[in-house]
Structures are given as C-alpha cells and as structure tokens.
Amino acid sequence: MYLSQVPYPYPLDPASRNRHLPPMNSVSKPAASILRLPRPPKAVVFDLDGTLIDSEALVLEAYMAAADRHGIPFTHEQFLSLVGRHRQHSEMKMREYFGQAFPLEAFYATVGEFFGDKAAPLKRGALELFDRLEAARLPFALATSSGPGWVNKHFVAHNLAERFRGVVTREDVTHGKPHPEPYLKASTILGHHPQDVLAIEDSPTGVASAHAAGLMTIMVPDLIQPDDETRSRTVHIGQSLEDVLALLQD
DSSP, X not given: OOOTTSOOOSOSSOOXXXXXXXXXXXXXXXXXXXXXXXXXXXXXXXXXBTTTBOOHHHHHHHHHHHHHHHTOOOOHHHHHTTTTOOHHHHHHHHHHHHOTTOOHHHHHHHHHHHHTTOOOOBOTTHHHHHHHHHHTTOOEEEEOSSOHHHHHHHHHHTTOTTTOSEEEOGGGOSSOTTSSHHHHHHHHHXXXXXXXXXXXXXXXXXXXXXXXXXXXXXXXXXXXXXXXHHHXXXXXXXXXXXXXXXXXXX
C-alpha cells in the first residue's frame, strides 16, 4: 500500500529557503511511539486549507460572491473540483467552465477583496496537536497548494511561524498536488525519508499527493468525503484533528 520504492528526486538536504536544519537521520529512534500506524513516524507534514485552518467554507463564500459580481453561474460542484488543487489547475478549470476570455485576474481580485484582512480560524485540536508533537520531539512542516502570502497571513494570525520546521507552497514546486512533489519536498526539509513521515490531509487531491510520495496518510475530511479509492490510500480517516491527537497518546 505504501510506495517505499517511489523515486526520491530531491537531494537529501533542506530547501534553501528554509532555516538551517539538522542532517537526515534515517536510523534514529523516534521520541514517542504512535499506535495503529504501519510505522512510528519520525516527522509530520500538514496540509493547510481545510486541514489546519477552517478556510474552505470562507473561500467558497468568496468565490460565490465574486461569481455573483461577475455574473457567472458558478456552482458548488464546480468549486469542489478546485479544492486542494494548485492555482494553475484552478485557472484551467475556470477557463474550461467559462471560456478562454473569462477575466480571471479580475475575478481573483474580487475574491481577494472579499477576504480583506480576514484570517480563517484554526481547526479544533490544532494547537493541542502541535503541543503534542513538540513534546514528542517530532518535527512538522507544511505542504500547501496556497501561495506564500496566504500562508504568512495565517502564520502571523495564529503565531505559527516558529513552530513549523519548513513550508512548501505552490511557488516552491513545479508540480502541485496531486503530484507527489510537495510531499517529497516537505520530507526533504524535515530530514526524513517519506515512508517515515506522516501526512495529515483533508481532500482526496491531497491524499493522492501524499500517498504517491510514500507517506503514511491520515485524512480528516472537510468539504469532500472520501470515496473508496481515497480510503485505500489512507491509514486512518478521522473526524477531527482531535482524532489524530488521540493516536499520539501513549
């Protein structure tokens, strides 16, 4: 089920944009055991939107408001086709839905106006999970389809910058989710092989990315429930981050 044979196309050292990190150690014993997983993870990679922050409903509201202003019949199902995907895919889908002449830049500007300075709240259990990982000395990173501005806004709002070992945004990869590159790069930053890293995701697209990279993957669904294929790619389906926290209890 887990792709330990997946090629590892990045040098095993931290990405240059991240702070100085210790070298990879593939044999060190993890500081705390985690039950009901194939292996005790040595690090964790989180998705952001819909996983750590309750943003997807806010984004949906913004898209619907922008669609109304621009007079397009944007549907909930069309929005779900964008969830978890990188910006280029979303732009391709929007042009597919509304034509090549659709004013994408104006549309996204309207979406940005709707957000303003608002930041999405953290998901229930997020801070407690961070505390538990730090107590267990398990480093964690972020792999997101969002841009650095969105990430920085929420890291500042929730005082997260010093807690994460590293960040992979859509601008740090050539191929976004569901391609494995974001999770392979995050594993490199953390200094561990992908099969020793646990991924926490909310969308089928993100689960596909993490699974293809070889990570053990837990899904905590947000707007999209898993189908059988997505379930087969996970080691656990949780209802909230509190469920993930329960897996960390000794």
